Amino acid sequence: QYSCPLVLILGDCYHHSVSNISSAVNIRVHSFTMMLNRLISSSSRKAATSLASKSRPSPLHTMAAHQKQRPQRNENPQHQHQHQLQQTRHHGGPGPSTPTIPLSFLNPDSTTTTISARLGETLLQTAHRTGIEMEGACEGVCACSTCHVILTQEMYDRLLEEQCEEGCLGENEEDMLDMAFGLTHTSRLGCQVKVEEWMEGARIELPKATRNFYVDGHKPKPH
Amino acid sequence: MALRGALVAQGSQIQKSIRLAVSKDVIARTIVFGTSIFDTKYRDDSIPAKSNYIFGDATINREFSSTEDDKDTVPRLSVAVVGAGPSGFYATKYLTSSVLKRVKRVESPGDTPSNFGWSGIDVDIIERLPTPFGLVRYGVAPDHPEVKNVENDFAALLENQNDLSSISYYGNVSVGKDISLRKLQSLYDVVILAYGCQAACKRLGIPGEDSLEGVLRAREFVAWYNGHPEYGHIGSIVQKCLWDSSACDEKTLDSSAISTARVVVIGQGNVALDCARILAKGKPGLINTDTPSPVLDILKGGVSHVSVVGRRGHIQGAFTIKELRELTKLKEEGHDVAFIVRGEELEMGMTDSSKEELKGAAGRPKTRIDKLLQDSARMGDSSDEESIHAGISSMNPESPKQVELRFLMSPVSIAPKDSNNDRVGKVICERTKLEGEAFNQKAIGTSESETLAADLVLVSIGYKGMPLEGMEESQMFDDSKGIVANEHGKVNRADNLFVTGWIKRGPTGIIGTNIMDSKDTVNSVMSFLDLKRNDTQPLSSSSENESGSLAGRNGLEEFLNSNNVDFVNWEQYLRIESSEKRQSRLRSDNQPREKFLSVEDMLIAAKR
Numbered sequence: 001q002y003s004c005p006l007v008l009i010l011g012d013c014y015h016h017s018v019s020n021i022s023s024a025v026n027i028r029v030h031s032f033t034m035m036l037n038r039l040i041s042s043s044s045r046k047a048a049t050s051l052a053s054k055s056r057p058s059p060l061h062t063m064a065a066h067q068k069q070r071p072q073r074n075e076n077p078q079h080q081h082q083h084q085l086q087q088t089r090h091h092g093g094p095g096p097s098t099p100t101i102p103l104s105f106l107n108p109d110s111t112t113t114t115i116s117a118r119l120g121e122t123l124l125q126t127a128h129r130t131g132i133e134m135e136g137a138c139e140g141v142c143a144c145s146t147c148h149v150i151l152t153q154e155m156y157d158r159l160l161e162e163q164c165e166e167g168c169l170g171e172n173e174e175d176m177l178d179m180a181f182g183l184t185h186t187s188r189l190g191c192q193v194k195v196e197e198w199m200e201g202a203r204i205e206l207p208k209a210t211r212n213f214y215v216d217g218h219k220p221k222p223h
Numbered sequence: 224m225a226l227r228g229a230l231v232a233q234g235s236q237i238q239k240s241i242r243l244a245v246s247k248d249v250i251a252r253t254i255v256f257g258t259s260i261f262d263t264k265y266r267d268d269s270i271p272a273k274s275n276y277i278f279g280d281a282t283i284n285r286e287f288s289s290t291e292d293d294k295d296t297v298p299r300l301s302v303a304v305v306g307a308g309p310s311g312f313y314a315t316k317y318l319t320s321s322v323l324k325r326v327k328r329v330e331s332p333g334d335t336p337s338n339f340g341w342s343g344i345d346v347d348i349i350e351r352l353p354t355p356f357g358l359v360r361y362g363v364a365p366d367h368p369e370v371k372n373v374e375n376d377f378a379a380l381l382e383n384q385n386d387l388s389s390i391s392y393y394g395n396v397s398v399g400k401d402i403s404l405r406k407l408q409s410l411y412d413v414v415i416l417a418y419g420c421q422a423a424c425k426r427l428g429i430p431g432e433d434s435l436e437g438v439l440r441a442r443e444f445v446a447w448y449n450g451h452p453e454y455g456h457i458g459s460i461v462q463k464c465l466w467d468s469s470a471c472d473e474k475t476l477d478s479s480a481i482s483t484a485r486v487v488v489i490g491q492g493n494v495a496l497d498c499a500r501i502l503a504k505g506k507p508g509l510i511n512t513d514t515p516s517p518v519l520d521i522l523k524g525g526v527s528h529v530s531v532v533g534r535r536g537h538i539q540g541a542f543t544i545k546e547l548r549e550l551t552k553l554k555e556e557g558h559d560v561a562f563i564v565r566g567e568e569l570e571m572g573m574t575d576s577s578k579e580e581l582k583g584a585a586g587r588p589k590t591r592i593d594k595l596l597q598d599s600a601r602m603g604d605s606s607d608e609e610s611i612h613a614g615i616s617s618m619n620p621e622s623p624k625q626v627e628l629r630f631l632m633s634p635v636s637i638a639p640k641d642s643n644n645d646r647v648g649k650v651i652c653e654r655t656k657l658e659g660e661a662f663n664q665k666a667i668g669t670s671e672s673e674t675l676a677a678d679l680v681l682v683s684i685g686y687k688g689m690p691l692e693g694m695e696e697s698q699m700f701d702d703s704k705g706i707v708a709n710e711h712g713k714v715n716r717a718d719n720l721f722v723t724g725w726i727k728r729g730p731t732g733i734i735g736t737n738i739m740d741s742k743d744t745v746n747s748v749m750s751f752l753d754l755k756r757n758d759t760q761p762l763s764s765s766s767e768n769e770s771g772s773l774a775g776r777n778g779l780e781e782f783l784n785s786n787n788v789d790f791v792n793w794e795q796y797l798r799i800e801s802s803e804k805r806q807s808r809l810r811s812d813n814q815p816r817e818k819f820l821s822v823e824d825m826l827i828a829a830k831r
Contacts, residue, residue, distance in 0.1 A: 135376075135735070137372065137734055138370060139372040139375065139376075141369045141372070144735055145735055146735040174591065175543075175544045175545040175591075178543060178587065178591065179735070181735070181736070181739060185584055
């Protein structure tokens with residue numbers, strides 16, 4: 001078995017032995033062909049196609065075609081693939097040509113990440129688009145508290161003044177915030193705050209986990 | 224394994240390619256395929272004998288000469304997660320991301336290879352039912368569809384594979400029955416238990432709790448109305464309780480008929496409120512949800528009287544404001560259900576200690592709950608002229624249905640009907656009062672008692688965890704707490720075993736609570752891996768374990784296949800899902816899906 005980087009040199013009859021090669025090197029056929037396809041298409045496209053045309057349709061080709069046809073779960077056209085560490089996220093919100101402002105996120109591990117936030121998108125959309133570590137379990141419809149953010153007093157107060165009619169947040173958001181871990185007096189849900197120009201340079205804090213969370217004699221959380 | 228390059232070459236190109244690959248001084252193995260092993264013209268004596276290249280042919284799989292020893296091989300971490308609910312998925316997500324962060328860090332220039340010890344990660348999520356998602360599918364109430372959106376996030380994990388990580392799903396595999404935990408631990412580097420609290424419940428410990436027909440655990444009732452394949456039998460019990468006393472033959476009643484049965488729910492968490500709300504709404508209120516049609520046929524127009532009884536005060540109730548507010552708004556949303564709460568019970572519950580519990584930022588949620596309940600009680604007060612005129616009295620005598628919250632009432636026994644000794648007829652409660660310090664108040668009995676009529680009793684005082692088959696011997700399980708004993712997610716009495724979710728911390732919290740919980744467990748896994756890397760002894764990390772048979776994912780599949788376990792992979796689950804959404808199955812255009820109610824039907828849809 002091979003558990004180190006592997007270089008394959010494939011002779012002219014390789015496409016007849018794809019499945020045997022796969023089992024020999026201990027990867028499943030479709031993973032093997034997926035990898036191979038990507039490598040071939042990025043390097044010698046011409047060589048591959050000329051090779052293919054010489055013989056009858058190879059299993060490699062039909063497999064590659066099959067891969068492409070797999071239905072996409074997310075139909076959002078603005079869906080972007082992040083780098084390998086992030087999974088597919090839902091985005092939505094204003095398009096790439098929208099003006100942006102810099103915003104900083106204070107991460108749970110105490111590092112700070114500065115990104116460009118598009119005007120009009122919600123903080124949740126910003127986070128997902130730029131790879132900030134924020135969950136959005138209900139997908140931004142104010143039905144959970146996983147996009148909980150902590151704002152500076154200044155930002156919190158100004159938002160309250162500008163965005164909320166009666167000087168308090170909507171009932172739904174308040175109800176959801178009640179369930180957020182590490183709730184503060186300047187907490188908001190990321191999906192309910194839209195980016196505005198005056199927020200330029202603002203710092204948004206993500207709630208930290210404390211090691212004592214489960215050791216404390218905490219009163220049990222409702223479920 | 225990382226495939227660094229594939230060169231497609233012909234004829235003399237092959238020789239050139241070999242020289243190229245070897246000369247790069249890459250720590251790699253070069254294999255030449257698709258040529259005859261006997262074709263010596265490709266062997267070049269000018270290439271040094273100790274090079275990393277070997278000839279392989281389709282027909283000769285493992286007879287390769289190894290010219291390098293294995294000290295530089297970097298395996299991928301193999302992980303099994305038991306349970307495909309929120310905790311299992313979050314653990315998978317964060318462990319994968321943590322491992323990839325370390326792997327990527329190692330690959331940058333300047334790092335020595337094998338610094339981390341793993342070149343990637345493969346996770347197998349193993350689930351007892353054919354369908355994943357755990358309580359998101361079978362616990363979350365059908366009229367809370369937005370809470371189920373999290374399924375998309377979880378599904379995305381399975382649909383995003385890359386060169387360094389892969390995640391697979393194995394449904395319809397019961398760990399403990401189809402494969403032992405011990406076997407799993409021997410196949411994988413790391414095993415994470417995330418199987419929740421499924422079959423047990425906390426008990427009241429009062430007479431009549433177990434012996435009378437019509438006393439159910441709320442957990443069973445919830446599983447039934449969500450179509451769980453193991454709880455179909457609950458339907459006939461509910462049917463009997465709701466409709467047996469009705470004057471006419473139940474089958475002639477139409478689907479809007481309201482049952483005059485009195486339901487008593489014992490306990491005041493969100494599960495209790497869910498039960499009350501579902502019973503009150505009935506078919507008309509649930510027609511466009513994913514409540515299975517046979518369930519709606521039994522509920523019909525709902526139930527006229529539901530009492531939700533708690534032994535402590537309203538400040539101590541475990542429900543959250545969102546669920547409470549929903550009950551107060553049922554009437555205005557057209558469900559014709561009055562919401563009743565008694566002012567005097569709120570007053571009695573507002574002890575000095577309770578007032579303490581309302582203070583500060585931590586007291587905010589309870590303060591808002593108190594206000595909402597006080598407003599509701601006020602609105603129901605018939606002496607309040609203003610509210611009657613405004614027509615917002617929630618004690619509107621014209622409401623055919625009502626849900627009532629009762630506080631400071633502790634059930635002391637469950638008694639049968641006068642007419643039938645086997646069926647439940649009443650719940651006898653004792654009035655309580657609160658005594659003690661803030662956050663530690665106890666409900667002390669007074670001598671006052673009250674009898675509540677009850678045709679159906681739902682006991683909703685908490686889930687409980689159970690050990691897996693085979694766990695008892697190793698004493699991993701803490702019976703008193705109902706969890707697997709652990710330290711920040713690392714199981715105390717085992718080597719490569721971890722826990723997350725309810726089986727780690729007990730049955731508390733909401734879906735989002737698992738985010739922090741899983742991160743905590745993942746931290747423990749990463750520490751464990753670092754410790755192991757420093758050991759000279761390797762883990763069962765190669766794709767073969769000591770006995771020479773396969774390990775990891777291949778080992779799992781080999782084992783399952785040789786034991787004829789009919790497992791469901793992700794693609795097959797997607798077939799179940801799309802079958803449930805097929806138009807021909809649906810009762811209305813807006814119904815999200817009509818669930819399969821048996822494992823058999825699921826498997827048929829999966830394997831079509």
